Amino acid sequence: MRNKIVASLLLAIAWAVQLNAQISESEIEKKIDAVISKLSLEEKVSLCHAQSKFSSAGVPRLGIPELWMSDGPHGVRAEVNWDDWGYANWTNDSITAFPALTCLAATFNPELSFEYGNALGEEARYRRKDVILGPGVNIYRTPLNGRNFEYLGEDPFLSSVMVVPYINGVQKNGVAACVKHFALNNQETWRGNINVEVSDRALYEIYLPAFKAAVTKGKVWSIMGSYNQFRGQYCCHNDLLINKILKGEWKFDGAVITDWGGAHDTKQAALNGTDIEMGTWTDGLTVSQKFAYNDYFLAGPFFESIKNGSIDEKVLNDKVRRILRLMFRTNMNSYKSLGCKNTIEHHVVARKIATEGIVLLKNNNNFFPINPDKKLSIAVIGENATRQTTIGGGSSDLKAQYEISVLDGLKKRYKNATITYSLGYASGLPDYGHEIPSLLDADSLIRAACDIASKADIVLFVGGLNKNHFQDCEGADRLQFGLPFNQNKLMSELKKANNNIGVVLISGNAIEMPWIQDANAIIQAWYLGSDAGYAIADIISGYANPSGKLPFTFPVKLNDNAASSFGKLSYPGDSINQYYKEGILVGYRWHDTKKIKPLFSFGFGLSYTNFTISEIKTDKKEYALGEKIIISCKLTNTGNLDGAEVVQVYIGKQKSKVERALKELKGFKKLYLKKGESKTIEIPLEVNNLAYYDETISDWQIEKGDYEISVGNSSDNITQKLKIAVK
């Protein structure tokens, strides 16, 4: 018996060492040197471009495997055909669909980010994918951007804090994260060519920080260049973005992968930092020239340029080093995990993030939670109560093993209630690249919905956007800021039929709410993945107390949004150029500074309990450069339910020699407290994080003098302001 225990102990130790061991970086460099010296010119060039829709070549002669990539940020996409965008219709590639990244951002919980990345990395490894094409961290500049649902919101600090643990989680499994889309891809309209003009200050302070954090803190192993242009050069081969900033200033040692079809020129791709060219010869998603791989810019033409000496072979060698480094970290990493998919643990992670990301926006007379034990009649109205939202949306489309709809979740939870359902409104099927309107008659849908609403105690309207073209979907932006598919009319008719209405919005973008007075309560639920219905039922029934906070502002009307307020040249541009005229004043920075009251503010979210923040203080009054500022405060749960609150710390400088936002998020902490419980917390900030980008010296600069610290639980709900000085 004793021997058995010893043997199993030794095995456990060996296993633990194996799991946590990683080949050292210096060993990898030695291996790269050994391999490079054996490669022919053809073999080197073959590594720099696609060999299929989602793979680039290995070197069979030397036993170097192909490099397999897969979308996307919210789960591992179903297997795609070798040469075209069609699905291979495998029967073993269904996966766990995790909540959209807006939901993850709304949790304001970096620990969940790590769990997200780790679970996704395990599923990618199990599906034998070496690079997962996510996360996306483009800043939310306009509520019309079709892909905001795939990103982490409007604030560079929140995005920077949330992206790092996600990358660590993915890469822990020997799978590369591929942070995208680098950079300034903040809309889908004309995404393939639009040339973005933006000030250095806004570039460095708003649009780059999340990418910089991914590289310098997250040590991300690959980055995806974006389709658009910046200052006249395509971002997939942009000298300033890739050579000077990414590989120069940030010392990125990984591989730059183009977006699919993002490369346009051999010399530029060679000299401006493209390492792997993917998806060329497609005009996005419809036309692909078969077996065009040898015609890629970094294929035949690149090979010829090196042979005839017009491009130096050392340019190629740098690419090969980076690609081999990516391989030794992933498909040639003998310590990579085995992976797994569709496990209970992964669904627990997905549901936890979904539940924690849901935001309670309005709750008059404690409409929510609705007691699941009471004998109630609940009329559930709206297509989003039964619609699958894990499919569609473009490249983040998923084949989930299952998806619990809102209606299913509610039926399971409310066993004592009488639940009726009516579609209420209808959209077409999610079809990439064009809209298929519903053939159902809108008025008859409304009549049917009002009929069941009039007979119920409570009405739950489940609406919002969806993953169709012109909605929350890649390839096009939204055509309107208001709800589509006749939902506003439905809402006003429902109000006449029954006064007791709660609204559940499922979307990845802000929307206009002309009916806000008619809604007793409003929940902002995101695309919540496989267990969506359970997460929403958790919140509606009070089984879970909402703790999500908005990662982006909800303007009252579209022109209150900064990008839109500057007109067409600012958004969406004139099809050739566009100008980010709002500069650094994006999101709440705009609303605060220009005193434009939003419908709901960045960082806002209600709870079923109440919290107070008190005893707010800083550890000192004066700070030197390089020092830490410690903000401490006491958080108390004064209600009669356990819950969680996010204490947010914003900093502004009133007297400044440059334009400033009124305040900017520089720290936050989420805390779970039992009812009646109090806890003192510390939120550390860096004085260096107060720097602004000084265009006169093309570098960061910290202004001395007084700063104002604002502490609260939302950007528009500040409990107390403090003054500090930087000497």
Ligand code: GLC
């Ligand atoms: C798409 C997307 C990108 C995706 C890639 C592969 O066009 O822009 O996010 O990863 O192509 O599907």
